[in-house]
Amino acid sequence: MNLDFATAFARCPLVAILRGVRPDEVEAIGDELVAAGFTLIEVPMNSPDPLDSIGRLARRFGGQALVGAGTVLTTEQVGQVQDVGGQLVISPNSDVAVIAATVRAGMISMPGYFTPTEGFAAVQAGATALKLFPAEAASPSVLKAQRAVLPKALPMLVVGGINPGNMRPWTEAGANGFGLGSALYKPGATAQQVGEAARAFITGWKDLHD
Numbered sequence: 001m002n003l004d005f006a007t008a009f010a011r012c013p014l015v016a017i018l019r020g021v022r023p024d025e026v027e028a029i030g031d032e033l034v035a036a037g038f039t040l041i042e043v044p045m046n047s048p049d050p051l052d053s054i055g056r057l058a059r060r061f062g063g064q065a066l067v068g069a070g071t072v073l074t075t076e077q078v079g080q081v082q083d084v085g086g087q088l089v090i091s092p093n094s095d096v097a098v099i100a101a102t103v104r105a106g107m108i109s110m111p112g113y114f115t116p117t118e119g120f121a122a123v124q125a126g127a128t129a130l131k132l133f134p135a136e137a138a139s140p141s142v143l144k145a146q147r148a149v150l151p152k153a154l155p156m157l158v159v160g161g162i163n164p165g166n167m168r169p170w171t172e173a174g175a176n177g178f179g180l181g182s183a184l185y186k187p188g189a190t191a192q193q194v195g196e197a198a199r200a201f202i203t204g205w206k207d208l209h210d
Contacts, residue, residue, distance in 0.1 A: 005108045005128055008039040008066045009155055013177025014201055015040040015090070015110075017070060017159075020187035023052040029185070030057050032195030034064050037202045042090050042179070044070035045077060051084045058085030066108065075101040082107060090179075092133055094118040099125035112159070114138070119150050127154070131179055134160035140173035147174035164204030171208055 016033050018026065021043060033041060041061070043053045050069060057067040068088025069081040078089055078101045089102040092112040102109040103126035112133035113119040119130055130150070132143055135158045147156065158170045159179030167178060184197045 003039065003063055003066055005066065009129075009177065012037050012039045012202070012205070013155070013157070014038060014205060015042050015088075015157065015159075015177070015179040016184055016198070017042050017044065017179055017181045018047065018053070018185050019044045019070070019181060020047050021053055021185065022048050023056060025191070026053040027056050027060055028191035029189075029194050030061060030065075032191045033198050034061055036195060036198035038198060039065045040088065041065055041067045042070040042088060043067075045073070046071050051080055054081060054086045055084035058087070068108065072098060074098065078102050078105060078107070090131070094122040094125075094127075096121055096125040099127050102126075110157070116146055116149055119146065123151060123154060129155035129157060129177075131157040131159045132175075133179075135170070136161040140169040143170065143175060144173040164200045167204055168208055 016038050041057055043050045054067055054069055066087045068086040070090040072089045072091045075097055081089060082105050088108050090110040091098055094111045094113045099109045099111055099122055108128045110129045110131055111122045111127050112131050113122055122130055132138055155176045157177045157179050158175045162178045162180055163183040180201060185194050
């Protein structure tokens, strides 16, 4: 059974960012993430052999999780991610050519933005969701102000410096989900350690909605 973005995001709007993960360890880490409840997994393109890792995850978790690439900077990379079965194209910036290529390929576009100008450009190019990045340089009040003008129905993620204890102010400001980096996975972490961190994030997210 195919998993669409709306369903995956509704189940768990947390993106696991596995920057630096290796192909020989990615499946065990993926097992832990999916068991914890994650449905969105990103392998940044500046990781070792990222396309190998994405392909392994896509084959292993088809129907259970959406898998794709982060730090996608060119239209050529969009095609490479598609070729190995990736469905997510996540970028740190709002490159309209990359967004448009992703949409044409029938993939999910999640570009980074920081200003309303960038956000609206991404929306007009066809972005599936937006990620405020880097969140360390913004604040919940900034997000709240931007949410007043950006399309209400568009999913909004916050990425950068997120941990299980600081999600509430962002959700109250209008965040629909989060991208999770070093607080979830750092190079060298074992699958068990990632699983423990994943469960802590899932618990933290659920606590916000109880």
